[in-house]
Amino acid sequence: MTRKRILTGDRPTGPLHLGHYVGSLQNRVRLQDEYETYILIADVQALTDNFEHPEKLEANIFEVALDYLAVGLDPEKVQFVIQSMVPELTELTIYFMNLVTVATLERNPTLKEEIKQKNFTKGLPVGFYTYPISQASDITIFKAHLVPVGEDQLPMIEQSREIVRRFNRLYDRVLVEPKALVGEVARLPGTDGGAKMSKSLGNCIYLGDPPETVRKRVMSMYTDPTRLRPTDPGHVEGNPVFTYLDVFNPDKAEVEELKDRYRKGRVGDVEVKERLFRVLDVFLAPIRERRNEFASKPDRVKEILVEGTRKGRAVAQDTMAEVRTAMKISYKL
Numbered sequence: 646m647t648r649k650r651i652l653t654g655d656r657p658t659g660p661l662h663l664g665h666y667v668g669s670l671q672n673r674v675r676l677q678d679e680y681e682t683y684i685l686i687a688d689v690q691a692l693t694d695n696f697e698h699p700e701k702l703e704a705n706i707f708e709v710a711l712d713y714l715a716v717g718l719d720p721e722k723v724q725f726v727i728q729s730m731v732p733e734l735t736e737l738t739i740y741f742m743n744l745v746t747v748a749t750l751e752r753n754p755t756l757k758e759e760i761k762q763k764n765f766t767k768g769l770p771v772g773f774y775t776y777p778i779s780q781a782s783d784i785t786i787f788k789a790h791l792v793p794v795g796e797d798q799l800p801m802i803e804q805s806r807e808i809v810r811r812f813n814r815l816y817d818r819v820l821v822e823p824k825a826l827v828g829e830v831a832r833l834p835g836t837d838g839g840a841k842m843s844k845s846l847g848n849c850i851y852l853g854d855p856p857e858t859v860r861k862r863v864m865s866m867y868t869d870p871t872r873l874r875p876t877d878p879g880h881v882e883g884n885p886v887f888t889y890l891d892v893f894n895p896d897k898a899e900v901e902e903l904k905d906r907y908r909k910g911r912v913g914d915v916e917v918k919e920r921l922f923r924v925l926d927v928f929l930a931p932i933r934e935r936r937n938e939f940a941s942k943p944d945r946v947k948e949i950l951v952e953g954t955r956k957g958r959a960v961a962q963d964t965m966a967e968v969r970t971a972m973k974i975s976y977k978l
């Protein structure tokens with residue numbers, strides 16, 4: 646029996662961070678033996694809000710690939726696919742556009758939030774507005790059963806499911822309805838205390854950050870703004886330093902003991918942050934080491950990308966042939 650498929654991806658707008666790890670990468674690594682996995686480096690989607698700086702993409706495609714390899718995604722099992730090199734995706738997006746109403750896009754909560762956040766000064770580009778449709782093509786062209794993502798992506802998966810149902814009802818049962826798989830942490834907050842660590846918000850700890858950078862980022866983290874002295878009772882809820890400790894410190898008793906002292910005003914921010922830095926350093930050290938190793942072999946990384954994209958495109962071409970037949974546009978001329 647053929648294995649079920651996973652499709653997920655990342656925008657090459659920068660290297661990957663802790664949020665990517667707990668939101669999605671961890672599940673991808675865990676499931677890579679069980680599922681036939683395709684991971685899309687979504688440069689076309691990244692262009693929708695970076696079209697004025699397309700030169701950023703190429704270097705970041707490489708950075709993202711390094712992060713994949715660094716966290717233990719095995720290129721023997723997992724295909725890394727560059728989105729713009731699979732033009733079939735663009736074709737499917739155009740067909741899908743007929744199946745989605747403007748009103749549906751208008752209701753997409755993540756899209757709404759991002760539009761507000763990005764504050765497009767020259768007006769909202771149609772390309773950005775319609776990215777949920779293009780993302781539905783990404784997922785469905787691979788006939789993915791499972792999509793490991795962070796919580797912010799749930800509306801995109803729902804949109805994809807709706808499109809699949811419509812397509813299959815209208816034309817033929819060709820496409821697979823995908824399910825989302827949210828990570829251990831659905832949405833990791835930023836170092837600034839903001840709701841989401843995000844490349845475009847500059848509130849990240851990157852998987853490849855050297856120890857001095859991690860230390861600097863941890864030491865300048867947002868904590869409890871109501872606490873002026875280490876002897877003031879502090880709040881651990883909504884305090885990202887404790888959120889990160891909860892996630893990354895395997896010694897739960899130690900975290901509870903720190904929380905207890907923090908609440909009672911018996912430990913300073915600096916000590917808690919020192920502890921967090923050490924915890925993160927233990928977590929990141931092996932990732933950093935593997936990352937540096939692959940960074941010194943750029944030709945090998947390129948080969949992995951070329952091979953992954955070739956295999957991914959072959960799958961996309963097969964699906965498109967079925968899609969055209971189902972839509973009765975597979976003309977025998």
Ligand code: ATP
Pocket residue numbers: 654655656657658664665667668669793794795796797798830831832833834841842843844845846
């Ligand atoms: P950008 O700011 O360019 O949108 P991003 O940091 O949001 O970048 P994406 O490439 O958009 O990263 O997201 C890739 C995947 O990582 C998605 O599945 C997303 O849900 C997940 N992800 C990103 N940030 C977080 C986070 N802070 N917590 C959990 N999951 C996250």
Ligand code: MG
Pocket residue numbers: 843
């Ligand atoms: Mg994003």
